[in-house]
Amino acid sequence: MATDHDHQVLVVGAGPVGLMTALCLVERGVDVRILDKEWRPTLHSFALALHPETLRSLEEFGLAHDLTERGRRLERILFFDTARQIGRIDYTALPSAHPYLLVVPQSILESALEEKLRQHKVQVEWNHQALAFHQDDHGVQVEIAELEKVSLGYPIARSEWAVRRKQQVDVDYVVAADGYRSTTRQSLGIRFADYGHAQTFFVFEFPYTAELPPEMRIVLGDGHSNVFWPIEDGRGRWSFEVSMSETETPGMDQFRKLLETRAPWFSPVPESIYWSTLIRFDRRLSENCGEGRVWLAGDAVHATGPVGIQSMNVGLREAGLIARNMASALQGGGEAGLAGYEKACRSEWLELLGVEGAPSLTGEAPSWVQADPDRITPCIPGSGEELSRLLTQIGLHYAPRTATVT
Ligand SMILES: Cc1cc2nc3c(=O)[nH]c(=O)nc-3n(C[C@H](O)[C@H](O)[C@H](O)COP(=O)(O)OP(=O)(O)OC[C@H]3O[C@@H](n4cnc5c(N)ncnc54)[C@H](O)[C@@H]3O)c2cc1C
Numbered sequence: 001m002a003t004d005h006d007h008q009v010l011v012v013g014a015g016p017v018g019l020m021t022a023l024c025l026v027e028r029g030v031d032v033r034i035l036d037k038e039w040r041p042t043l044h045s046f047a048l049a050l051h052p053e054t055l056r057s058l059e060e061f062g063l064a065h066d067l068t069e070r071g072r073r074l075e076r077i078l079f080f081d082t083a084r085q086i087g088r089i090d091y092t093a094l095p096s097a098h099p100y101l102l103v104v105p106q107s108i109l110e111s112a113l114e115e116k117l118r119q120h121k122v123q124v125e126w127n128h129q130a131l132a133f134h135q136d137d138h139g140v141q142v143e144i145a146e147l148e149k150v151s152l153g154y155p156i157a158r159s160e161w162a163v164r165r166k167q168q169v170d171v172d173y174v175v176a177a178d179g180y181r182s183t184t185r186q187s188l189g190i191r192f193a194d195y196g197h198a199q200t201f202f203v204f205e206f207p208y209t210a211e212l213p214p215e216m217r218i219v220l221g222d223g224h225s226n227v228f229w230p231i232e233d234g235r236g237r238w239s240f241e242v243s244m245s246e247t248e249t250p251g252m253d254q255f256r257k258l259l260e261t262r263a264p265w266f267s268p269v270p271e272s273i274y275w276s277t278l279i280r281f282d283r284r285l286s287e288n289c290g291e292g293r294v295w296l297a298g299d300a301v302h303a304t305g306p307v308g309i310q311s312m313n314v315g316l317r318e319a320g321l322i323a324r325n326m327a328s329a330l331q332g333g334g335e336a337g338l339a340g341y342e343k344a345c346r347s348e349w350l351e352l353l354g355v356e357g358a359p360s361l362t363g364e365a366p367s368w369v370q371a372d373p374d375r376i377t378p379c380i381p382g383s384g385e386e387l388s389r390l391l392t393q394i395g396l397h398y399a400p401r402t403a404t405v406t
Helices: 016-027 052-059 064-070 106-119 183-187 252-262 310-333 336-352 367-371 373-379 384-392
Strands: 002-004 009-012 032-036 072-074 076-080 085-090 101-103 128-135 140-152 158-171 173-176 192-194 199-206 215-220 225-232 235-242 275-281 284-286 294-296
Touching: 009 016, 009 140, 009 158, 016 032, 016 106, 016 173, 016 310, 032 128, 052 064, 052 310, 052 384, 064 106, 072 225, 085 367, 101 225, 128 173, 128 183, 140 173, 173 183, 173 310, 183 294, 199 252, 215 373, 225 373, 235 252, 284 336, 310 336, 367 373, 373 384
Parallel strands: 002 158, 009 032, 009 173, 076 215, 173 294
Antiparallel strands: 072 101, 076 085, 128 140, 140 158, 192 284, 199 235, 199 275, 215 225, 225 235
16 A cells, blocks of 8 residues: 655545635645545536625635636525515625625536646545545544446446555545535544434526526525526526425426416426436534544535525635634644634534524514524525625624634
8 A cells, every 4th residue: 555645634525615625725835635536526516606705715816706707696685475576685785895696606616726726736636535544643644545437247338436546645634525424524423413404405407598687586485495596698597495205306397386386476487407306405513523633624514405505605714714724733833723613613503503693583574584584594695794784684683603704
């Protein structure tokens, strides 16, 4: 087994949060290696919008301008019931250099981050899986498998991933941004605590034949949240919250029926779909964000509903915080900052998940907000002070007790 002693930090996972962590570390002069068990970046665009605060943090790397050029600005959220528009939130009221939501496919964000890393001479090592960790007071030993596709089977051709070679890496720290099913979190024995109210969504991407509206549209129904995103010319996405008992990928018939019953005002009525899927979202938070020299970030730490795109956006800012504190620890500044990262991250998520400090109703709250205020926070693309300002517009008072993770 080959051994590598050359790197200070190993980032496991090259999703948006891992890429951002690696970039923030490299910019601080840290020697980084980043790997991912997949054979290429995502082609999907699961999380498709950036919050204003995220764009501000991307400015640091000269990425906000390019992404804004490639994305689509949405200046407001409109709220609907089945019959009509019932409310709105304007992003233009935010005191931000980017007072809008930016719709940009996750794949474009990831390739922009990867390209920036390449400019720093850091290449993502695709097809590399972190298998196991052993840590002591001085560092972490990581076992890595390099994967390759091997052809199997005759007469029916098929292929399977196999381990081409194994290597052992010695690093000072590991950041695992290895997603919702984080095997790092599991191997550290960290509980992914459940905060209830999981949600199942049917998602449909479809040809949108009219001019796209300049807003995100949220439909709040009886116990369900639904969202329409104008993605790009000729393309829209609807996500409908459905019963937890649903298990099958939905088709055009279900799409038509959901539109008729939940958004009959929507036009033009779609006649086909590009793709559809069924996804379940839990509400969870890790009891710790790491242990010793192995730390977690992004979906490895938290899970929430998809409407407000909070998990990826807050995760991208966690990347900046953990990188800053890890760089400082590597430069002899001690590890207190890493404990501070955990505290800030968990506090923010306990609030976003409504476990602590949930927004309260003010006298200005309209009846649709009064009906179910807890359901609204996870639907708003924002966090921290920005979320507070947005919620004020619909009569909710939210005072984040901790500074936003930045
Ligand atoms: C099907 C689906 C639909 C989604 N829809 C939405 C949505 O509508 N709205 C929304 O806001 N969010 C959505 N999300 C969530 C959103 O994609 C995530 O919040 C975002 O990608 C988080 O980024 P991350 O970097 O933390 O984790 P991920 O993007 O999950 O990246 C983790 C990476 O780690 C790699 N990895 C895992 N284990 C290892 C290992 N042992 N060694 C090496 N690499 C490893 C994986 O291959 C992966 O590339 C969706 C996610 C999924 C899976």
